Amino acid sequence: xxxxxxxxxxxxxxxxxxxxxxxxxxxxxxxxxxxxxLDRGVFYDQRFLPDGQKNPGFVLNEAxxxxxxxxxxxxxxxxxxxxxxxxWGLRQLGIRxxxxxSFAGIxxxxxxxxxxxxxxxxxxxxxxxxxxxxxxxxxxxxIDLPAQQISIEGHxxxxxxxxxxxxxxxxxxxxxxxxxxxxxxDIIDFEDRHLQENPWLADQAEVSQRS
Amino acid sequence: MESKxxxxxxxxxxxxxxLDDDGHVLLYIDRHIxxxxxxxxxxxxxxxxxxxxxxxxxxxxxxxxxNSTEPNxxxxxxxxxxxxQMRYLADNCEKFGIELFDLLDQRxxxxxxxxxxxxxxxxxxxxxxxxxxxxxxGALGAFGFGIGTSEIEHLxxxxxLVYKRLKTMRVTIDGRLGFGVTSKDLIMTVIRKIGSSxxxxxxxxxxGSTISDLSVEARMTICNMAVEAGARGAYMAxxxxxxxxLESKPRVPKxxxxxxxxxxxxxxxxxxxxxxxxxxxxxxxxxEPMVSWGISPDQADGISGIVPNAENNVTHPEKVAxxxxxxxxxxxxxxxxxxxxxxxxxxxxxxxSRIEDLRQVxxxxxxxxxxxxxxxxxxxxxxxVRQQADEEGLADIFKAAxxxxxxxxxxxxxxxxxxxxxxxxxxxxxxxxNFEGRQGAGARTHLMSPAMVAAAAxxxxxxxxxxxxxxx
Ligand code: SF4
Numbered sequence: 001x002x003x004x005x006x007x008x009x010x011x012x013x014x015x016x017x018x019x020x021x022x023x024x025x026x027x028x029x030x031x032x033x034x035x036x037x038l039d040r041g042v043f044y045d046q047r048f049l050p051d052g053q054k055n056p057g058f059v060l061n062e063a064x065x066x067x068x069x070x071x072x073x074x075x076x077x078x079x080x081x082x083x084x085x086x087x088w089g090l091r092q093l094g095i096r097x098x099x100x101x102s103f104a105g106i107x108x109x110x111x112x113x114x115x116x117x118x119x120x121x122x123x124x125x126x127x128x129x130x131x132x133x134x135x136x137x138x139x140x141x142x143i144d145l146p147a148q149q150i151s152i153e154g155h156x157x158x159x160x161x162x163x164x165x166x167x168x169x170x171x172x173x174x175x176x177x178x179x180x181x182x183x184x185x186d187i188i189d190f191e192d193r194h195l196q197e198n199p200w201l202a203d204q205a206e207v208s209q210r211s
Numbered sequence: 212m213e214s215k216x217x218x219x220x221x222x223x224x225x226x227x228x229x230l231d232d233d234g235h236v237l238l239y240i241d242r243h244i245x246x247x248x249x250x251x252x253x254x255x256x257x258x259x260x261x262x263x264x265x266x267x268x269x270x271x272x273x274x275x276x277x278n279s280t281e282p283n284x285x286x287x288x289x290x291x292x293x294x295x296q297m298r299y300l301a302d303n304c305e306k307f308g309i310e311l312f313d314l315l316d317q318r319x320x321x322x323x324x325x326x327x328x329x330x331x332x333x334x335x336x337x338x339x340x341x342x343x344x345x346x347x348x349g350a351l352g353a354f355g356f357g358i359g360t361s362e363i364e365h366l367x368x369x370x371x372l373v374y375k376r377l378k379t380m381r382v383t384i385d386g387r388l389g390f391g392v393t394s395k396d397l398i399m400t401v402i403r404k405i406g407s408s409x410x411x412x413x414x415x416x417x418x419g420s421t422i423s424d425l426s427v428e429a430r431m432t433i434c435n436m437a438v439e440a441g442a443r444g445a446y447m448a449x450x451x452x453x454x455x456x457l458e459s460k461p462r463v464p465k466x467x468x469x470x471x472x473x474x475x476x477x478x479x480x481x482x483x484x485x486x487x488x489x490x491x492x493x494x495x496x497x498x499e500p501m502v503s504w505g506i507s508p509d510q511a512d513g514i515s516g517i518v519p520n521a522e523n524n525v526t527h528p529e530k531v532a533x534x535x536x537x538x539x540x541x542x543x544x545x546x547x548x549x550x551x552x553x554x555x556x557x558x559x560x561x562x563x564s565r566i567e568d569l570r571q572v573x574x575x576x577x578x579x580x581x582x583x584x585x586x587x588x589x590x591x592x593x594x595x596v597r598q599q600a601d602e603e604g605l606a607d608i609f610k611a612a613x614x615x616x617x618x619x620x621x622x623x624x625x626x627x628x629x630x631x632x633x634x635x636x637x638x639x640x641x642x643x644x645n646f647e648g649r650q651g652a653g654a655r656t657h658l659m660s661p662a663m664v665a666a667a668a669x670x671x672x673x674x675x676x677x678x679x680x681x682x683x
Binding site for chain 1: 224225227228230231233235237239241248249251252255260262265266268269277293295296299333335336341342343357358359360361362364365368369370371373375377407408411412441443463464468469471472475506507528531532535625626627644646647648649652653
């Protein structure tokens with residue numbers, strides 16, 4: 001996972017409410033067994049016309065947003081299906097951060113797992129930010145994760161909240177499974193006690209293969 | 212002693228280690244269900260890192276999302292990519308020692324129907340699965356939540372997840388449901404009331420006399436759909452109905468172990484005086500059968516209602532959302548719901564495809580005929596539900612009415628197999644999501660209870676099932 005530190009790029013507004021993972025990554029792109037080629041699927045039904053041509057009316061097809069690294073998102077972005085393909089696709093399309101007022105829970109976690117920052121602002125702040133973005137084509141935005149700052153030079157500077165654990169995970173880009181396995185002995189001890197207290201949870205012929 | 216919510220008790224009793232002061236814990240998971248479409252990359256991750264599965268016996272794999280629901284299905288899906296996922300799942304289960312209910316297994320079905328049906332979901336368990344509707348298991352007094360593929364890999368390798376404690380919301384529902392009103396109408400009313408992100412960042416506890424009066428299967432519909440309000444988990448304290456429901460299931464503990472377990476499960480409830488971050492109250496006696504008219508599950512209203520007018524009393528974002536929904540759904544403000552014609556009727560999904568749902572459908576369909584220009588489909592929640600419906604004679608009623616009686620799977624709930632609607636087709640559906648394109652690009656979904664779908668299939672338009680049934 002690519003670490004997230006300070007990133008500068010173009011932001012694109014997608015402020016509709018309730019944009020779900022069904023829309024971010026339509027089902028026809030979910031049939032693979034690897035993560036490849038999902039950039040094509042992102043917002044497919046909006047991005048492309050039925051004949052496969054780019055839909056000129058879709059925001060990410062506008063020249064000014066074509067290299068966007070950030071999306072400004074509406075409430076409840078990423079709601080619905082748990083499909084992580086939505087985040088893989090956004091990441092493959094070059095998106096590194098989403099800035100919105102609220103994100104659906106599973107999607108929010110999936111973002112963190114893939115080096116995509118999902119930052120939450122107050123509605124009023126997001127409003128101001130999107131006005132600046134819309135009124136200043138080509139003006140880049142900078143997200144400084146260590147300082148928890150979003151800025152557009154000469155226009156605004158906002159701070160955002162993120163809990164330490166998520167911040168560290170994003171900044172380090174480290175393998176979370178490896179990190180958890182540091183606590184292997186704690187898990188073993190817990191498990192032994194838990195199965196003793198709740199013997200119906202233990203499988204009789206069980207072979208634990210603890211990694 | 213400090214009063215605690217059942218949620219806190221479940222999280223506390225599964226905490227391996229507290230990770231920080233922000234509410235993060237390493238959470239032990241008792242049960243894990245995997246399907247063919249969100250798991251492949253997780254297994255590939257394990258293979259690449261040469262990692263084992265920590266405790267394979269806690270995981271069940273089920274094929275449900277991509278498979279065909281052809282009445283006479285014999286083998287893997289005819290779709291090459293779907294077959295690929297099913298083959299890879301079988302491969303992974305073999306390599307890592309995980310139990311698999313494959314396509315032709317008589318226990319195959321939608322994961323959230325199959326796991327309770329087998330008795331693999333027990334009160335007090337913490338359960339995670341790569342599917343958002345894992346919340347369903349809360350109806351049995353377990354705590355279930357959905358995870359993404361990276362988390363599946365983490366869970367397989369460590370039996371744990373890094374979990375952040377959520378805020379709590381209690382929804383207390385009292386009053387008797389009227390004739391023809393179901394738990395689906397109840398949860399759709401809750402979602403309409405609090406909004407599709409009203410429970411984002413929360414878990415929901417459902418309580419009150421209306422919930423106690425419901426059957427266990429009806430309760431599952433509520434916990435299942437709570438995720439459509441944004442809840443990352445929904446649960447109810449287990450009671451005698453739950454223990455009775457479970458006792459006959461194949462995989463539950465037996466004998467002395469069963470009695471010991473039930474004794475402990477009786478303690479699974481929120482303490483008196485425990486505080487919730489939010490309380491919501493609802494009187495169930497006024498609720499009508501609900502239908503959704505828009506492209507988000509909270510865009511719904513009682514069947515006697517009309518498509519709302521964007522100009523009336525709403526904020527700017529709501530106005531935009533209503534206009535967008537009307538455009539996609541091809542509906543004008545002021546249209547009566549009962550005047551909306553349909554092309555399809557679908558009964559299925561983990562929300563509403565259990566045997567009780569099918570009995571309700573049969574009661575509506577008996578002696579009636581599906582309207583001429585409607586294609587009507589029933590996909591049972593599991594192969595065992597299908598078998599039972601055959602044995603009870605329900606299937607004969609469905610077929611006589613003109614419904615297709617298919618094999619189990621997710622089918623038209625998310626349309627990943629060949630069951631897909633065309634642009635502009637309009638479906639009365641017992642499913643849980645009406646997002647744009649959910650049942651096919653450009654397809655239009657109206658969510659409602661299974662009995663309401665049956666009524667719509669018969670008249671060819673959205674219909675108040677109470678009028679249809681009482682009118683005879
Ligand atoms: S039936 Fe629908 S909601 Fe349920 S698991 Fe399948 S696709 Fe998901």
